[in-house]
Amino acid sequence: MNTFIVAALLLGLLALAYQLGWSKSRALATSGGTRVHSRSQYHGALVALWALIPAVLILAIWAFFSPGVTRWYAVSQIPTDVLTSLDQIGLNQQLQRIRDLASGFGVTGDVQPYEQAAGENLARFQLLSFLIMIAAAAGLGVLGLWFAQRRINPRLRARNEVEHAISWALIACSAIAIFTTLGIVASLVTEAFRFFTYINPLDFFFGTVWAPKFSSTGTGDAGQYGLLPLLAGTLMISAIAMLVAVPIGLMTAIYLNQYAHRSVRKVVKPIIEVLAGIPTIVYGFFALVTVGPFLRDFGASIGLSISATSALTAGLVMGVMIIPFISSLSDDILNQVPTALRDGAYGLGATQSETIRNVLLPAALPGIVGAFLLAVSRAIGETMIVVLAAGNAPILRGNPLEPVSTITVSIVNQLTGDTDFTGPQSLVAFALGLTLFIMTLCLNIVALYIVRRFREQYE
């Protein structure tokens, strides 16, 4: 209800300010035939800005402080002898009763006289503070409106001022991206440092045992947090994924780019790109219920023991996920190789495959390496497939047929639904996140640099 009043007030103020500015400017332009610097819309917009910004500021301040002030007032209405007898939970219940009385909903049971009085006072206080706030916002808005519309004269550079405001708004939008990165770095670094006050960084980065003891939370025993088993699992799965994705993705790109008829390309390319749009949780489920059991049965039939959830399962499915990523990036890059190189090779009598292997691919190599690195970074940061299909066994071993665990899996395991970040058990997630962030950041920067250089080379 209150929100609607406020919104209606703001909208009314906006419309009024715009209309006043617009009509005043209009009158100037039509009456004397004077040349006005800006068009009427800009005068209207300027007045609207002047009216709206102070009002919104007042509302924002009120929204920020009002819960605290209201609570303080309600507490002050409870008699001291009652107040001293209440603990925190009792106080909150008491405040809720007073609020229910104030809102007219009422409470069950007997109402103490002081509660009744407090409820009435609170209702009055809420109404009064709301009215004061509305009056202040409206008053300041009208003041701004009056000031701005007084300024309107033929020489006022209203357009420039409005455009200035617009450009500030745009700068604020761009700042969000910077703040996101800063927020990521700041939150990861501070929480990771808190983790390193519990655990020696050397034990973390070079430890070979991962055993975070959840049961011992709060006791002195913190468990062991060796990164190496997780890192090994992450790299093993990424390597398997790359073994699947690079040959298939690259050959797909080459075939579609060089051999395929245009109609074939038009059909096949979007279908393969469908793979990129499928959510990773779907791949994870597919790996868990279909690929894993299939590999296990297949292994059993040739006398090989393959776990249903293993590095192989997760890696294979992740490879499928990355195929479109590699193929569309490589396709772009092959498109950028100048046709002169290709025609030259044909002129010397090379077959199509010889041209591709000896001319096209070497020329496109830097770009393809960039695409490869981007794909590796994506594989390292992939979460849901490994959470479901890698088996969550943080043990350092080299057999891809056994369950493993990865950095991302451990982040999910250590942090789901836990937010007090009191012990190393949950803080370790941030140290892992920092490791992951730095690894992917390095890969991305190198890859983006290579791809950019490659583009410039042929432009």
Place this chain on the structure above:
Amino acid sequence: MSDTTFASAAERRKLVRAGLARRHLTERLFRGFGVLAIVLALGFVALLFTDVLRKGIPAFTQSNLHLAVTYDPELLKVDPAPVQAAGQSDADIRAALLAWERKVAMLNWNTVIEAALRKAAPEGFEIDSRQILTIAETDARHRVRQLFVENPDLLGQTVEVEVLASANADNWVKGNINRDLGDAQQQLSAPARALIDFFVENGTITQGFAWSLFTNVDSRSAPASAGLLGALMGTFWMMLIVIILAVPLGVGSAIYLEEFAPKSRLTDIIEVNINNLAAVPSIVFGLLGAAVFINWFRLPLSAPLAGGLVLTLMTLPTIIIATRAALKGVSPALRQAALGMGASKTQMVFHHVLPVTFPSILTATIIGVAQAMGETAPLLLIGMNAFVASVPATPIDQATALPVQIFLWQGNENRNFFEPRTSAAILVLLAFMITLNAIAIFLRSRLEKRA
């Protein structure tokens, strides 16, 4: 002399011929590899979709139980419902109603269900009451009770009620569980299984479209009635936040960087930064959300608000990059014409350049939203994997999201029942994705033609 030249030429030709055969073979092999790669890639797409479809489609039908429920006054001993007296406060009448409902809830409604089931069973069928109750889903009694709470006049009457059969009964009917397994490995007792088969034959149990999948919230105690409504609403709120925040911020940011920003060190850094953000693993955004939005700003845990903000930050780079590319592609002639007519730079951008890029921005937005919709990992870190059995009415209520619901269901112990349910949920998610992408493609082709 000419002889030797001729001989060596013939030799060379032979050599080239021999080489040519080899080279053509490599050519064919190379081409074959290309075709193989495409067949494999297409095969994966086909395999994935057929697998999910095969598993998921049966879950869209569900076993319903048609019972004639008698509200027998012998079984249900309860006072009439209270009515608001004059002068009674709202709080008091609510307390009285709640007390009455509590009394109604305390009644043993299982006896009513059991009586209805026995009535449908053949005369003299021997089965104990615990076993017969395993046929109906445990929430059947809530449904029957709710009908009574809404209409207390039902006491003494008999009404036809359609309730869900239990998850185990559904498995048995559909053959999700091996019928030849021994009694020890079956979820249901032998008499219950026989009775279910009888019910299927006489039409007490029928297969119907599983509306519960869309009209119910998640449930642990009554797996057959577990639905996606809560998750769908959670996803809806998050996507609303993403669209409201990410589109203006992303487009504004792109306009500034592409049109207004001076070429300097700073804008270079911003550019690299945005490209990097686009490639940061999603789980890192989850960590950011846990540390900043939950722990620092104290936003409510498991709420679509926090999830929506995290997904907004993830979607921003996609929209910024796509919008910048679109702005770059606008022909310089358009800009110069606008400037030549005396438009200011802001007017040129907002009145002439931006409208032309509208189709690309729209497509980028839809694709970004589709991506955000399928994202799971960051939501796990901000507590959206909590079990929530209610529909979030506002963005600050506890909620879950569609992909997270899939994650939760795939871990359910009743695998025979939840594997198809999970696949069905995946089909719902994929249907949303495909619809969004199809809309994007359709809009782009339509709008580009007009532009």
